[in-house]
Amino acid sequence: MKLPFSRLRRFAIAAIALTLAFVLFRSQVAQALIVRGDEFLYRGNTAAALERYQRALVLMPQSQTAADRYAFLSLQQNTPASLQRAITIAGRFLRRHQDDAVLLNDRALCYLHQKRYALAQKDFERAARSSNAPESFVFAGWAAEHAGRMKSARTLWRLALSVRRGYRPALIALAEHRQ
Numbered sequence: 001m002k003l004p005f006s007r008l009r010r011f012a013i014a015a016i017a018l019t020l021a022f023v024l025f026r027s028q029v030a031q032a033l034i035v036r037g038d039e040f041l042y043r044g045n046t047a048a049a050l051e052r053y054q055r056a057l058v059l060m061p062q063s064q065t066a067a068d069r070y071a072f073l074s075l076q077q078n079t080p081a082s083l084q085r086a087i088t089i090a091g092r093f094l095r096r097h098q099d100d101a102v103l104l105n106d107r108a109l110c111y112l113h114q115k116r117y118a119l120a121q122k123d124f125e126r127a128a129r130s131s132n133a134p135e136s137f138v139f140a141g142w143a144a145e146h147a148g149r150m151k152s153a154r155t156l157w158r159l160a161l162s163v164r165r166g167y168r169p170a171l172i173a174l175a176e177h178r179q
Contacts, residue, residue: 029059030056030059031056031063033052033053033055034053034065036052037049037051037056037066046073049069050070053066057070057089061093062097064097064103067090067092070086070089071087071090071106071110072106075106075109075110075113078113086110101128101130101131104130105123105124105136107123108121108124108127108140111123111143112143117144117146117147118143120139120140121149121152128159133163134160134163134167137157138156138157138170141155141160141173145173150177153177157170157173157177158170158174
């Protein structure tokens with residue numbers, strides 16, 4: 001004799017299936033949210049794009065793509081609240097991935113907008129050492145110059161030249177700030 005499952009049993013099976021689907025497809029859902037955020041951004045709907053990136057970060061806090069897009073888009077809004085949100089999101093990601101050059105650069109740019117030059121210099125330097133990118137060394141040098149640390153600035157611009165000989169932004173910075 002075949003009896004149908006009870007209502008409670010059917011509910012339990014559905015709950016287990018949904019839980020398993022969430023665990024198995026969490027990264028795919030997060031990626032879909034990022035793609036959807038990109039679509040909203042393309043259409044000019046910044047608020048909806050930020051919401052999708054934030055949802056993706058809730059599902060996958062280790063998503064560098066979602067964290068980068070959220071931080072950079074918040075940076076572009078250039079309000080005190082949006083800059084602080086970007087710094088918070090980048091900081092949360094950087095607690096797990098300390099040497100991620102992309103998020104270090106994003107956070108450093110936020111610090112520049114806030115005129116917190118010493119913190120910007122620190123993040124640009126970490127990004128430069130992590131990625132060996134001459135542009136990060138140059139940005140770190142400019143942040144140091146704004147913080148009143150000319151010796152550090154010249155050292156950082158020289159480091160940019162040691163990474164890439166003849167790198168014009170570093171050459172220009174050194175020429176403008178001869179001792």
